[in-house]
Amino acid sequence: MNIIKLNAIDSTNSYIKENAVKNNFESFTVVLAEKQTSGRGQLGTVWESEQGKNLTFSILIKFLDFKITQQFYLSMAVSLAVLVVLKKQFEATFYIKWPNDILADKDKVAGILIENSIVGNFIKNSVIGIGLNVNQTNFSKEIEHVTSLKNISSVEIDKEKLLIDVVNSIEYFVEFIYRKEFLKLKEMYMNTLYKYKIPAMFVDKNNTVFMGKIVNISVEGQLVIELENEKTRKFNLKEIKFASR
Incomplete structure (x- = not known):
């Protein structure tokens, strides 16, 4: 080393x-x-x-x-x-x-x-x-x-x-x-991923607050979140954050 x-x-x-x-x-x-x-x-x-x-x-x-x-x-x-x-x-x-x-x-x-x-x-x-x-x-x-x-x-x-x-x-x-x-x-x-499959409040880059849960990570490394209507959205770094921890 x-x-x-x-x-x-x-x-x-x-x-x-x-x-x-x-x-x-x-x-x-x-x-x-x-x-x-x-x-x-x-x-x-x-x-x-x-x-x-x-x-x-x-x-x-x-x-x-x-x-x-x-x-x-x-x-x-x-x-x-x-x-x-x-x-x-x-x-x-x-x-x-x-x-x-x-x-x-x-x-x-x-x-x-x-x-x-x-x-x-x-x-x-x-x-x-x-x-x-x-x-x-x-x-x-x-x-x-x-x-x-x-x-x-x-x-x-x-x-x-x-x-x-x-x-x-x-x-x-x-x-x-x-x-x-x-x-x-x-x-x-x-x-070991924080809040994996646990419903949580998120804020997107437009300051829109929404409920969702992390369900996957895409091949490109994007965060995949399932929304309340069961549809999924992908987010890049700095496009989303937890509303609170």
Whole structure:
């Protein structure tokens, strides 16, 4: 396991993308930063992290024949990998909130950002950025529904050991992609998905509130919701959110 440790960097994802080729990074190279000055979440959102308290890192994963149309399986694999480690080590109910946030009960404890390098119809490699709230206990009041592992457990967490556990878990779950066991990955993902098959209130991009339940994830990674009239609608990221948690 090749781990590159940095004190501060704008973004660990950007660092890998800028240096992977010229430095010949091997697959599963990890870049870890104590502080990210421009940490990013999905669709350009900002990831807040107190210096030295959390795990903010990225992993390079290389593929040989991973089709673009299959890319959401990587999101499934990585979110499952993080969730399984946390479930084994901490007393809380953990879920995956579509597409790949990790919740402890109803509060976000980890976020994942995946950026792919594409050649033709295939993904050549992926850079996976992970922000995991570990020992930070106070968060900005502007950010709702967020917690940390220390808040859950009331003890200081060994970040280095947790990092190794998570990376090993990611390697394990990425093997499902290498073996093309996509149906197994999806089954595990759906079984841990927050509010799966449970009626809930949603808000769409037009601020329309409606009742529905999550019944599936499309091949493209869209959220499939069954409405009260039993018809289904598909939603992309940022087109829908829970009305409340």
